[in-house]
Amino acid sequence: MTDCLVTDGGATAGYLRVGRHDFALYISPPGGAGGARLHGCPRLHTALAGHEVAVLRRLQHATSVGGFVGELREVLERQLAADALAGSLTPALPPAAFYEQLIAEVDGIGWASLCGLSPSLDELQLTIDDTARRAHVLTLSLPPDYPARSPVARAALPAPFELRWAPGERPSLAAAAAQFRGALAAHQSLWDELDDLDREAWVLEPKHPTRDVCHRRLALGGHCSLLVTLHPTAPSSLPELRFLGAERSIAPLRRALNSRLAEWRPERRVRLNLQALLGLALPSPVAADAADAADYSVECAICYEYLLDGEPPNVACDGCAKPFHQACLAEWLQALPSTQQSFNRLFGECVYCSKPISIEAVR
Incomplete structure (x- = not known):
């Protein structure tokens, strides 16, 4: 398996392959009070044990997701170089009590709420409706010693979401779902x-x-x-x-x-x-x-793209109001024999309505 990372809506999710090991990860969008956060499978948490603060600092100061993923790969490669750690990344299966506990808890919240389950049963997805009956998915990564340790939660919310437990409270799927419903209520x-x-x-x-x-x-x-x-x-x-x-x-x-x-x-x-x-x-x-849907188009009328080098169309024809990128229109006009140039300005005809149009030549 090779890297499989997808970015949608500012969030990045997928799998990162380092050596012979695959690490599931989710990078939340940088917006919000908590900034970008890294979530991952238990295997990723094991590999990064002791380096969480450094990794979070790199994420907060990264200029791009690709750059951070490259730095994360370097950290994992250094950790995997130690034979002792490499051996610990393939832990023994959880005890039978882990599976008995998981089945009992899913029975309690209802199997209809379960919309996804990993082959190793260490990650599950729950569908939970808000008060307006909008469906939301809560993903829970379970550590091998669950419920002694809390699961790691991730979900598509406008603000960071982390499970929190009162002193002495035992983690459970039902309690995690209840906390998630509370988070949903804040965004109705x-x-x-x-x-x-x-x-x-x-x-x-x-x-x-x-x-x-x-x-x-x-x-x-x-x-x-x-x-x-x-x-x-x-x-x-x-x-x-x-x-x-x-x-x-x-x-x-x-x-x-x-x-x-x-x-x-x-x-x-x-x-x-x-x-x-x-x-x-x-x-x-x-x-x-x-x-007349074409009257509402906002893409450049030459390249048919909205952004060019990160900029939207910034020139419009006085006749038909078609939008153009300055670079696209300048290149088009320079290719026409009828275009005249005076100093650094081009004078020609609109691509669509043939009305006079002028623009500064792009150097």
């Missing part, structure tokens, strides 16, 4: 607002958001979009807003928003507040299938 308002945006507005991205993602990019029309990031602990307050598109097109929207900021009402839906402040109706999901 946030998910209500995000579900309303997903249902009533045209969300350009993310296409398949997980419950730990607090942002939505909404189509506005005129080849513009709005990136809305809700506050996890105060979702009805004024969110972080960023207009995306050509400056000529988004400038009027920005002015309208700034002139009406005092009209934000926390008791009103975020979507309705945005419509009131912008003075327009947000396009609905059905607009994506309409005949």
